[in-house]
Amino acid sequence: MTSTGMIGLSASDLVAQLSISQKVALCLGADNWRTAPVPEAGIESVMVSDGPHGLRKQPGEFLAPGLPATCFPTASALGSCWDAALVREVGAALGAEARAQDVAVILGPGANIKRSPLCGRNFEYFSEDPCLAGQLAAAMVDGIQSQHVGACVKHFAANNQETDRLRVSAELDERTLREIYLSVFERVVSTARPWVVMSAYNKINGEYAWRNRWLLTEVLRDEWGFDGVVMSDWGSVQDRVAALAAGLDLEMPPNFGISDRAVTEAIANGTLAESVLDEAVARVVRLVLRSRDRRPAELDAAAHHALARRAAAASIVLLKNDAGALPLSDEPGLTVAVIGEFARRPSYQGVGSSAVTPLHVDVPLDELARALPSATIRFSPGYPLGHSEADKEAAGTLADEALRAAEGADVIIMVFGLPPGSEVEHIDRSHIDLPAAQTDLLRRLAGNENATPVVAVLFNGSVIRTSTWDDCTSAVLECWLAGQAAGSALADVLTGIVNPSGRLAETIPLRLEDAPSYLNFPGEEGHVRYGEGVFVGYRGYDAAARSIAYPFGHGLSYTQFEYRGLTVSTDGAGGLAVTCTVANIGGRAGHEVVQLYVGDLKSRVRRPPRELKAFSRIYLEPGIAREISFTVTARDLSYWSPSRGRWVLEPGEFRVDVGASSRDIRLAQHITIESPGSS
Ligand code: GLC
Numbered sequence: 001m002t003s004t005g006m007i008g009l010s011a012s013d014l015v016a017q018l019s020i021s022q023k024v025a026l027c028l029g030a031d032n033w034r035t036a037p038v039p040e041a042g043i044e045s046v047m048v049s050d051g052p053h054g055l056r057k058q059p060g061e062f063l064a065p066g067l068p069a070t071c072f073p074t075a076s077a078l079g080s081c082w083d084a085a086l087v088r089e090v091g092a093a094l095g096a097e098a099r100a101q102d103v104a105v106i107l108g109p110g111a112n113i114k115r116s117p118l119c120g121r122n123f124e125y126f127s128e129d130p131c132l133a134g135q136l137a138a139a140m141v142d143g144i145q146s147q148h149v150g151a152c153v154k155h156f157a158a159n160n161q162e163t164d165r166l167r168v169s170a171e172l173d174e175r176t177l178r179e180i181y182l183s184v185f186e187r188v189v190s191t192a193r194p195w196v197v198m199s200a201y202n203k204i205n206g207e208y209a210w211r212n213r214w215l216l217t218e219v220l221r222d223e224w225g226f227d228g229v230v231m232s233d234w235g236s237v238q239d240r241v242a243a244l245a246a247g248l249d250l251e252m253p254p255n256f257g258i259s260d261r262a263v264t265e266a267i268a269n270g271t272l273a274e275s276v277l278d279e280a281v282a283r284v285v286r287l288v289l290r291s292r293d294r295r296p297a298e299l300d301a302a303a304h305h306a307l308a309r310r311a312a313a314a315s316i317v318l319l320k321n322d323a324g325a326l327p328l329s330d331e332p333g334l335t336v337a338v339i340g341e342f343a344r345r346p347s348y349q350g351v352g353s354s355a356v357t358p359l360h361v362d363v364p365l366d367e368l369a370r371a372l373p374s375a376t377i378r379f380s381p382g383y384p385l386g387h388s389e390a391d392k393e394a395a396g397t398l399a400d401e402a403l404r405a406a407e408g409a410d411v412i413i414m415v416f417g418l419p420p421g422s423e424v425e426h427i428d429r430s431h432i433d434l435p436a437a438q439t440d441l442l443r444r445l446a447g448n449e450n451a452t453p454v455v456a457v458l459f460n461g462s463v464i465r466t467s468t469w470d471d472c473t474s475a476v477l478e479c480w481l482a483g484q485a486a487g488s489a490l491a492d493v494l495t496g497i498v499n500p501s502g503r504l505a506e507t508i509p510l511r512l513e514d515a516p517s518y519l520n521f522p523g524e525e526g527h528v529r530y531g532e533g534v535f536v537g538y539r540g541y542d543a544a545a546r547s548i549a550y551p552f553g554h555g556l557s558y559t560q561f562e563y564r565g566l567t568v569s570t571d572g573a574g575g576l577a578v579t580c581t582v583a584n585i586g587g588r589a590g591h592e593v594v595q596l597y598v599g600d601l602k603s604r605v606r607r608p609p610r611e612l613k614a615f616s617r618i619y620l621e622p623g624i625a626r627e628i629s630f631t632v633t634a635r636d637l638s639y640w641s642p643s644r645g646r647w648v649l650e651p652g653e654f655r656v657d658v659g660a661s662s663r664d665i666r667l668a669q670h671i672t673i674e675s676p677g678s679s
Helices: 011-016 020-026 084-100 130-145 174-181 183-192 213-223 240-246 259-268 274-291 301-315 364-371 389-406 436-446 486-494 538-543
Strands: 150-156 169-171 196-199 229-231 317-321 335-339 376-380 411-417 454-459 475-478 527-529 548-550 561-570 576-584 590-600 611-620 625-632 639-641 646-648 652-661 664-673
Touching (some): 011 274, 020 274, 084 301, 130 150, 130 174, 150 183, 174 183, 196 213, 229 274, 240 259, 301 486, 335 364, 376 389, 389 436, 411 436, 436 454, 561 652, 561 664, 576 611, 576 664, 590 625
Parallel strands (some): 150 196, 335 376, 335 411, 411 454
Antiparallel strands (some): 576 625, 590 611, 590 652
């Protein structure tokens, strides 16, 4: 079928034929999940569904569990793979599942910056850094839309907390907005061209996102060239006329009897120009027309599960590995004590609109037994998952049983996690600690007289404090919330079938109080001030020269890499060309994530010591070296000048750092950048 309605008619032609009431119907949804049909004009309804890491097609009432679908790794995990091609593959699989379930738009990816570790939806977001988050979110959009299914990047913008999310005003200066919180969406819109952008619930400097004309029209459309549909977050619109005037095309779900009446009256009394309504309706109709290129597909559950496993394994971060405690080798006589309820009941996604009904869930304990057939595996739950009085009473017994199970083992695998319901839409966390029952047990297990090595495995969707307990571990694996195949991915990494290559997309601080946003989160009395400005995440920790537990970009491998031969040259247009060589000097093949940071050594504004500008995940066999090339543009090196209302590249000296993390810089060089065009 052609991408027009009635044969040959374009969206605007179709709109020209519609009555006011038909147009008003089209700028509201038909119900929780569908756009409105206008059969007499040949315009059908299309369906939208969550979510960012798997399809949640709702067969019936709102917030009921969705139809079964593949639960891929959440963004908290994918953010750690630093591999746009892999994220694009996951996006394409998500899009294929939408085709199989006749869904036209997937409500994802989430592209908000992780401003504080406490944000309850951080598991749905990629990173504290806009370069990494933007590239991965764009890859996800690309993948989804390669299936002629629309992606809906969300929540635009500055939705970085759940506390008071329907009303809170994010107060931030334009430089912080532009350089950090908008730049992720700008990268996604300009490189991946999402069909839909979802406006956020919150205000930005006092104006709700859903009625913020500066945001939705002047920036998103006029500056960035966005030509798709702006859709509201669910139930956020309180004034449909104001939202239309700001550039919000589709209210979801429809506020029947109020929004339709208000728009009809506004058109009749001239307070809203019909042309504004026509533009919005044309964009909704264009979404319907472009959805017609989508073809049905069969769900390949086995292939998608295998992809989910590969993506989860690539996202696992080896934080620590003393004395080569890992990988485990499958030897007869090896006794492995697996301690922790999460080894039996894995934690693989968060709570809320993104929740997927998985087609299958790999159990870590079973997968580890499968990967170590010659070993003896002992299991003990170790700690309660709940915190009722009965749970507290059971904790002592469970701990004693775990200690007995660990006696005489060659290695102890302790599986930690945030209790169910810890990472939830609508709710922020109040601390970043694991339950004491888990960390107390760890200390007791590590105190065994045989000094049996303890490997800690974490399942959590946002940063937790490791500094109070990781000293008594030999190795730590951060698995994040890694989807239905997390169990098999973990077994693959623990046993070396997969060489870990995940890198932190979010700094792990020594304590929550060190976080740059700490004193300004989650705000009060309806306001949250982004007092740290651009110094979010590693930008802030570095500017304050603060010690941290594990830095942004950190992650170990079972092999070692060497960096050499850095070259940096200017391109005469204010940008840089950077090359270096990386070699695998260890004994096994593996991926390295080569990270390029740049710092402006002297500037009229306060700038972070270094900011990620590019990265490359490469695979090297032992003994192999490869040259890597990066391009950095003048815009990449610029800052936003509020006084001049534009991006500014100040000529002068910059420092180029290439390394294995933001604090493991292997190569560095200063370079002077002249005024663009002056050399
Ligand atoms: C929720 C979420 C949004 C989701 C939508 C539909 O409130 O904020 O991410 O896509 O409603 O479930």
